[in-house]
Amino acid sequence: MTMDGILFDVDDTLVDTKGAFARALEAVRAEHLPHVPAERDPEILSHWRTDPGGFYSRYTRGEMDHVTQRRHRAALLHETFGAAPVTEKSFEAWDALFWGTFERSWTAHDDARAAIDAVVAAGLSVGVVTNAATELQERKLKMAGLGDLPVLVGVDTLGFGKPDPRVFLEGARRLGTEPSRTAYVGDEPTVDALAAHQASLTGVWLDRAGHRRGPGYGAHAQHGVALPGAAEPKAGESNAGGPKAAEPNAAEPNAAERNAAEPNAAQRAALAGDPQDPEALRAAGVMVIETLAQLPAALGYDTGRRN
Numbered sequence: 001m002t003m004d005g006i007l008f009d010v011d012d013t014l015v016d017t018k019g020a021f022a023r024a025l026e027a028v029r030a031e032h033l034p035h036v037p038a039e040r041d042p043e044i045l046s047h048w049r050t051d052p053g054g055f056y057s058r059y060t061r062g063e064m065d066h067v068t069q070r071r072h073r074a075a076l077l078h079e080t081f082g083a084a085p086v087t088e089k090s091f092e093a094w095d096a097l098f099w100g101t102f103e104r105s106w107t108a109h110d111d112a113r114a115a116i117d118a119v120v121a122a123g124l125s126v127g128v129v130t131n132a133a134t135e136l137q138e139r140k141l142k143m144a145g146l147g148d149l150p151v152l153v154g155v156d157t158l159g160f161g162k163p164d165p166r167v168f169l170e171g172a173r174r175l176g177t178e179p180s181r182t183a184y185v186g187d188e189p190t191v192d193a194l195a196a197h198q199a200s201l202t203g204v205w206l207d208r209a210g211h212r213r214g215p216g217y218g219a220h221a222q223h224g225v226a227l228p229g230a231a232e233p234k235a236g237e238s239n240a241g242g243p244k245a246a247e248p249n250a251a252e253p254n255a256a257e258r259n260a261a262e263p264n265a266a267q268r269a270a271l272a273g274d275p276q277d278p279e280a281l282r283a284a285g286v287m288v289i290e291t292l293a294q295l296p297a298a299l300g301y302d303t304g305r306r307n
């Protein structure tokens with residue numbers, strides 16, 4: 001295959017967001033869940049990243065704002081670990097500690113800079129398509145030393161986020177590449193890779209060691225939207241985010257294009273059982289890599305000759 005461009009997810013793809021969440025949640029546990037021993041930090045982190053209440057998905061659908069989704073997740077975390085309920089008042093201090101620690105902890109994954117440089121050296125265009133706000137991600141990338149990467153589409157660009165296919169198509173349009181000659185690389189198998197594949201891009205799942213979400217991941221809407229048969233995202237309705245696109249429907253693929261890329265019944269069943277099953281994802285048309293260093297070769301670019 002020949003690619004003209006690569007679009008990257010930010011969190012847990014380029015930036016070690018899991019590590020930043022770990023530090024933020026350790027600080028929160030010590031201060032606000034003092035009865036919970038430090039040995040349970042991995043459980044707390046897994047709970048946060050799995051988002052069992054599906055609140056981040058609701059944010060990406062424009063159903064609640066960024067701080068509100070975080071307050072709901074904090075409340076569910078406290079309830080799950082038997083801590084005092086989170087109130088409007090207590091959340092202020094909770095969030096100042098959590099978010100402050102999180103922001104100070106943004107660093108790039110070790111393999112991010114070299115992978116970006118390798119594909120740029122091979123002549124490809126690169127950019128970012130993310131499910132967080134554009135301004136936040138620009139700050140995050142800058143702090144992580146990746147500020148040269150343009151944030152082409154944030155959740156505020158169209159007013160909704162991945163896995164809606166229009167988000168990926170808008171990314172390719174802004175990058176100036178045909179979707180069929182554009183790859184999308186992300187750490188979430190369904191929201192990123194499978195959804196990009198269904199939008200007619202090359203979907204690449206970055207299955208980093210130790211970075212998969214916990215059991216129950218995707219139970220709320222995440223693979224429901226990526227897999228056929230779920231309710232359509234309500235783009236434009238109750239949008240709590242930023243500005244909406246002038247013509248959000250213009251980039252939508254037609255039904256035939258979407259159906260051609262959809263997984264068959266067996267693949268759907270496998271993914272419904274485990275949305276992080278590499279074999280089922282490969283069978284459904286997704287490329288799977290374990291580090292960003294593998295990206296150029298996976299896409300057919302032998303960058304070794306350039307060194």
Ligand SMILES: [Mg+2]
Nearest residue numbers: 009011012187
């Ligand atoms: Mg991510």
